[in-house]
Amino acid sequence: MKRIAPAFLRFALVAGIVLASNLTARAETYTFGIVPQFEARKLARIWAPILNEVERRSGHQIEIIGTSTIPEFEAALIEGKFDFAYMNPYHAIRANEAQDYQPIIRDGARELYGILVVRDDSPYTDVQDIDGQKIAFPAPNALGASLMIRADLTNSHGVDFTPAYVTTHGSAYLNVILKQVAAAGGVMGTFRSQPIEISEQLRVLYKTSRVAPHPIAAHPRVPQEARTAVQNAFLSLWQTGYGREMLEQVPILEAAPASISDYQELKSMGLEKFFHKN
Incomplete structure (x- = not known):
């Protein structure tokens, strides 16, 4: 029987999206941060079923770490508090420089502007x-x-x-x-x-001009096996009809592999003088 989004259990606390726990215990649990583009309840509705499927397909338990604001998310990201995180493209550059986060999934069907x-x-x-x-x-x-x-x-x-x-x-x-x-x-x-x-x-x-869209990235402390398993879980989920419907809510219209090279052009845009350091 398909699990019904346990990820809503701890979500009630202000901006705290929560997390999914399996009916059977697993040895590895990895944290997942989500840039709060939408209000917290909407983020939970979108991501809980997706990450439940990623758990099932990857064999690794996922725990969402909720942040109530984008600056709060940024601070946690730069400190390396998330094992995996869904972030904006400029976050990907800064997180790579600060913690060596590596993009693993992005939308291959569109660009961000x-x-x-x-x-x-x-x-x-x-x-x-x-x-x-x-x-x-x-x-x-x-x-x-x-x-x-x-x-x-x-x-x-x-x-x-x-x-x-x-x-x-x-x-x-x-x-x-x-x-x-x-x-x-x-x-x-x-x-x-x-x-x-x-x-x-x-x-x-x-x-504005267009750039590669938001990636899901992994912290270097995550073993390569787990990175690959989570990446493959997103790719296989997108191959299903119901998976595409779920991912489109993110929005990810076509799950595709990602790398930090996809985001290098952002370094030439002069955005650093407009960036607010927390």
Whole structure:
């Protein structure tokens, strides 16, 4: 019988996504961190069934370590607290430099880019129109939704703005609808996942360049056998119809092997001057 997401058991505590435990004990348990792009309950709904399947297919138990904010996740990542983690591409570069995390899985069917959204009924038609305005971002170091947009607005367009960091992508979009800000940074994946009553009130004003999307990476303390088993578990899960449906919620449209070389171009974008150190 298929297990029913035990990963919800400890999730109730503020942002604490929890974790999956097997009915039968296993010798190895590996921790898994998830960058909190969405609010915690939504992350749990998406990831609990996926990691239950990864446990079953890999033979290794997975324990999700919840973080309530992106800065909290970043600090834990740079300290090497996660055995495996789903992170943004710039996190992958910094985590590789700090701890030698190695990407093992990414979406092979799409690329990541930032978007700047405004109210659909706003008068803004060009990024120059929001010069001097307040813009909402989920966090300072969200790659597409913040770093790349802030770098483009400053370096490529000379736009002056006041940033407001509002914790999640959903909150950023909602701030636009409520007219608390003129615009918000996001990425197409989270924008498309919004309820229709939210997305239909917004319009994409600007898009950044494209880079390889969020990887799942492994800390070097994880044995190669376990890395390979978890990588193969994601790849085999994607081969199934129900697995594709689950992974699309991440979103991962096509599970593919990843390596740190996929993310090297980020080093030439000058993002470090916009990165907020915790």
